[in-house]
Amino acid sequence: MDAIVKRIIKQVKKGDHNAFGEIVELYKDKVYHISYRMLGNKQEAEDVAQEAFIRAFTNIDRFEINRKFSTWLYRIATNLAIDRLRKKRPDYYLDAEIAGTEGLTMYSQLAANEELPDEKVVSIETQQGIQQEILNLPPKYRSAIILKYIQELSLKEISEILELPVATVKTRIHRGREALRKRLRNG
Amino acid sequence: MKCEKEAVLLMHKVLDQEATATEKLQLNYHLKSCADCRDYFEELREAESFLQSAPEVRAPNGFTSKVMAQLPAEKKTVRFKRWMKMHPLLTAAVLFFILMTGSLYASWTSENELSSLSGNLTFDKERNTVIVPEGEVVRGDLIVKNRNVEIEGEVQGDVVVINGERYMASAGKVNGKIEEVDHIVEWVWYQIKKVSSDTIDLFSSDATSKNKVP
Incomplete structure (x- = not known):
């Protein structure tokens, strides 16, 4: 796998678009998953994931071929997601009136709740539950927790992605686990 | 919870899979005796x-x-490189075509060539014109490239003017064909004709030499 990626990256470094397409195919799910768990919003997750790949392509000259590509790519994605979280402010509220309308609020813009089969409702609820709990973690702990439990990466890899000492990563994971434990106990 | 700090650190160490065997035993031993830590x-x-x-x-x-x-x-x-990899045959064809046109074009423009077999010719530099003077007889074909030609005397053969102009004086005389090649297309055609007639010559001379063998 690593050898294949290395070969493709060499082509990308020469400016080959198609080779980069292979890279996107290989990593799109993982990168999207990281940004989705970080942001909790599909549209934003897609924006950030796309942006991460574009940054990777334009900065490919800075990537050292002997390093692990996924580490570098995940770092770009995590940093973009953290940036996005910092800038994020609630731009609009559901009950605010839409400009140019009379008494029409954003609620009217929401899709109607469709009837779903019971099982589906349950699985979506647990999924949303997990996502909600992840989003309740402060971003500092969130990124470490996502990389550890969702991406199943080693502490060393996480420390490289987050550019933090392993000890700091450990502390963040511990605190994240603690925060989650408390919430799950109360919930 | 009394034992919290130390025990909790140990718990995280175990969860991080960084605890030694002794530490694991230590935790297990503690959990057996402490319900709070067990829950935790x-x-x-x-x-x-x-x-x-x-x-x-x-x-x-x-x-x-x-x-x-x-x-x-x-x-x-x-x-471009990727395209070449994907279409090797087309690449070969294009390459061949480029080289072909290149060499043809080079031979079209490069040397100013003049060939004739015998006879005295004069050359007017200002007018860039080769002159067959009056009373002069050129035996064989006269080929002039990138020059004009003016014939006042006699040419006992073909006259070919490539990329130039031909003036015939009233006294001038050409026994063979007169050909003017002005465009690159005609030049190509001329080259092809030349090559094929040369080949035919080659074959026919071959044939004659064979005939000569007793």
Whole structure:
């Protein structure tokens, strides 16, 4: 796998678009998953994931071929997601009136709740539950927790992605686990 | 919880899979005797498995093409190289065509060539014109390239003017054909005719030499 990626990256470094397409195919799910768990919003997750790949392509000259590509790519994605979280402010509220309308609020813009089969409702609820709990973690702990439990990466890899000492990563994971434990106990 | 700090640190160490065998035993031993810590450790493990149960999320459809559409323009050389890899036969054909035209064009423009077999010719530099003077007889074909030619005398053969003009004086005389080649297309055609007639000559001379063998 690593050898294949290395070969493709060499082509990308020469400016080959198609080779980069292979890279996107290989990593799109993982990168999207990281940004989705970080942001909790599909549209934003897609924006950030796309942006991460574009940054990777334009900065490919800075990537050292002997390093692990996924580490570098995940770092770009995590940093973009953290940036996005910092800038994020609630731009609009559901009950605010839409400009140019009379008494029409954003609620009217929401899709109607469709009837779903019971099982589906349950699985979506647990999924949303997990996502909600992840989003309740402060971003500092969130990124470490996502990389550890969702991406199943080693502490060393996480420390490289987050550019933090392993000890700091450990502390963040511990605190994240603690925060989650408390919430799950109360919930 | 009294024993919290030390025990909790140990718990995290175990969860991080960084605890030694002794430390694991130490924790197990402690958990057996301390219900609070047992609950605490159980809750931490639940938190872990809760996170691990998060389902895989896949990138939305059309993700790759959306990324590709936003990439900055590709270096031309790369696109060209890839195209060549994908169409080797076409590449060979194009390469052949380029070399062909190149060499033809080179022979069309490069040397200013003049060939005739015998006879005295004069050359007017200002007018860039080769002159067959009055009363002069050229035996054989006269080929003039990138020059004009003026015939006042006699040529006992063909006259070919390539990329030039031909003036005939009233006294001038040409026994063979007169050909003017002005365009590159005609030049190509002329080359082909020449090559094929040369080949035919080669074959016929071959034939005659064979006939000569007793």
